[in-house]
Amino acid sequence: MMCGSCSNENAFKNIFIAYQRRLRGDIDFTLEEKISCLMNQPPGCPKLSILSFLNGFHGRTLGSLSTTHSKYIHKIDVPSFDWPVAHFPQYKYPLDEHERENSDEDNKCLEEVEDLVVQYEKKGAPVAGIIVEPIQSEGGDNEASNYFFQGLQKIAKKYNAYFLIDEVQTGGGPTGKFWCHEYFNLETPPDVVTFSKKMQLGGYFHSSEMTPRQPFRVFNTWMGDPGKLIVLESIIRIIKEQKLLDNVVTTGHRLKSGLLQLENEFPHLINSTRGRGTFLAINATNEKLRDDILKRLKAKGVQSGGCGAQTIRLRPALIFQEHHADIFLDIFRQVLKQS
Template identity: 35%
Template sequence: MNLKIKTQLPGPKSEIIIKKIKKLNIAYSDPYPYVHSKKGDGCYFKDIDGNWFLDFASQIASNPLGYNNRELNKVVKSYKKHPIKYAGQDFNVKEHADLLEELLTIVPKNLDKAFLVNSGAEAVENCIKLAMRRQKKAKFGISFQNDFHGRTLGALSYTHSKPIHKQNFFSLQNKTLPFSEDAIEKLRKIIKQDGAQKIAFVLMEAIQGEGGYNVAPEKLVKGIRKITKSYNIPFIIDEVQSGMGRTGKWWAHQHFNITPDIMSSAKALQVGAAIASKKFSVESGSISSTWGGGHILDMAVGLKTIEIIKKRKLLSNITRRGYSLKKGLNDLNLENVRGKGLMLAFDLADKGIRNNFIIESLKHGLVLLGCGEKGIRIIPPYIVSKNEIDQALGIIEVVNKKINESGFKHTGKICNYLTCGESHT
C-alpha cells in the first residue's frame, strides 16, 4: 500500500482534537501528531485527515493482529447490547470462564490458575500480592535496573527505567539488582544478609520493554531461577509487553528454558492477567477488582486473539518475519540491533537524534516508538508481510541518511511533537 501523508502533521482535523485533549487532560503526555479514524487494514491505518500510516508500534504491543481483522470485527459486532462491562469478580459472565480456560492452555504447565484485571500495571500488582500473601515474613521485593512494571504505586516501586515515573511517589520496600550476571552474586549476598524468608519475590522482565528492549543474559535468568527455586522465593516474570507471542514463543521466558512461579500478561491479551500455580491461591475477598473478569468485549477479543494466533500459526510467522527484519536492520548497519521475534530495537547516537528519527519516519508514514535512552522499538503486528517489512526498512534507510545530514532540522507544527516517541511504555 502507498503511504500517503498529504497534510502537515498533525493535520487540521487532528489538531483540533489534540488541542482539546491537551487542554483537558491533567497528565497530557506528548501523544503522536495524528488522530486515528476507524479506517485501517492489517498493518496500515488512516488518520482523520486522510493520511495513511504503516504501524510498526502496534499500539505499544497491544494490537497484535493489526487493524480491522475480520474475525475480531465479527466478535466486536456480536456485542451490540449494553452493558458490556460487568462487575466480573462478583457477577458471572461466560466470557470470563472461556478466557481463563483458553489462556491456561498457552502458559507453562505449572501455572494453572489466573486472575483477570484491567491493565498491565494491575496484573503486576496482583502478581506481587499473590507472592506477598504467601511469604508471610517478607519485608521487601526485588527487581532489576531498567525494569518497567507499571505506574500504580506497587508496580512502580519495582520500576527503575526513568526517574520521571517515580519522582515524589512513595515506594514499597524494594531492592534492585543489576540486569547482568552480577545479579546472581548480589542476590546470594542479600539472602545471606537478610535471610531468604525476608524476600517476598524476585520480579523480572526476561526481555525489558520500556527500559530499552534489553534481552537478559541467559546465565542471569537461569541463575536467578536456580537460586529462587532453592530458597523457595517466588519468581515473577512480567510478560505484559513481551508475552502473548510477540517474541515468537508464547512467552519471552521460554527462550531461556525456565518457568516462573507467577507471571503477568496484558497488552496483546486485551485484559490484564496475574497467572500462577494454584499453591498461590488466596482466600476469597483478599484480592479483587470490579471490572476484572467482567469487560466482556475485551475478554472475547482476547480469547479470539489467542485462537487466531493458534489457528494461523502466527508464532512461526513472527519468528520468520522477525529474522528477516533483524537481518534487514543489521544490513543497514544500525547500532546495537537486538531483540527476539517481532520485539526488536536499535540505537541512535543520542536521545535527540532518536527523537528526530521517529518524527522523520512519521513524515514518511512509518510509526515507530522509542525505548530506553536512545533506542527505537520495532514492533509490527504479528501478521506483518515480507513486503511491509521491506517498505519499513526502505523508510528507515532513507530516514537514517536524512537525519545524519549536516544541519538537519525539523520545521513546522511537528516541532511541538518532537518527543512524542520517547515517553511511552
C-alpha cells in the same frame, strides 16, 4: 485484572499471601495478626520485599512503582517501599563477538541478586519474590541470556522466594513464542506470569501452590473485563489458525537481518541490534539522533517509538510480513541517509 500495573500489584499480594502461609502453615490467622494489619503494623502486615531490576518497568501504581526504575518522571515525589534493586545485564554487541564479557556480566548480576537477597533477610525484610521482564522494554529493550534467567530462578528457589516473570509487553506472541519465557529452558515454569496489552485485559496465572485458601483475598470490582475474554478467545484462535507465531519468526529474521545490514552501512549512526521475533530494537549513537530519526520516520508514515536513553524499538503487529519488513527497511535506510 484491568491493566498491567494492577496485574503486578495483585501478583505481589498473591506472592506475599503464599509466602506467609508457607511460614504459618494451614492454620487460622491469630487475633494479633487480624488487629495489627488494620493499623498497618506487623505481624499482620509483615516486613517483606520484592526484588526488581534497574531499568525495569512494572507499572505506575504504588506497589508496582516500587519495582519500576526506568525514568525518574514516573517516580519522583512518590513514596516507595525499601525493596532491593539489582542491576540487569548490560551486554556488548554483537553478542557472538563478546561472549566472555557478556558471560561475566551475567555472573556479576546474579551474584549481586544473591547478595541483596541475603542482605534483606538480615535486615528483617526477606525477599518474598523476584520480578523481571523477559526483555526490559520501557528501560531500553535490554535482553538477557537463558543462563541469566535460569540463574535467577535457581536463586529464587534457594531462598524460598517466588519467581515472577512480567510478560505485559512480551506476552501474546511478538517474540515468536506466545510467552517469551518459553525461550529460557527454565527448570520448572515460573511461579507467576503477569500479562496485559496484546492479551486485551490484565491478569496473571500462577502455580497451584499459590492459590489463596480464603475467598476475596485477590479481588476487584469487575475482575477484569469479561467481554474482553471473548475477544481474546477469537484472537488466540486466529493466531493458531493462521500460524501467526511462525509468521513472526520468519518476518523477525528478515527484519533483524535487515537491521544488522543497516548497522554495517551506517555504523556511525546505529548499533546494537537485538531482540526476539519482531520484538526488536536498535540504538542510535545518542538521544538527539534517536529522536530525530523517529521524527523523520513518522514524516514518512512509519510510527515507531523510543525507549531507554537512545533506543529505537520496533513493535509490529503479528500480521506484519516479510514484504512489510522490506518496506520499513527501505524507509529506514532513506532516513539514515538524511541523518
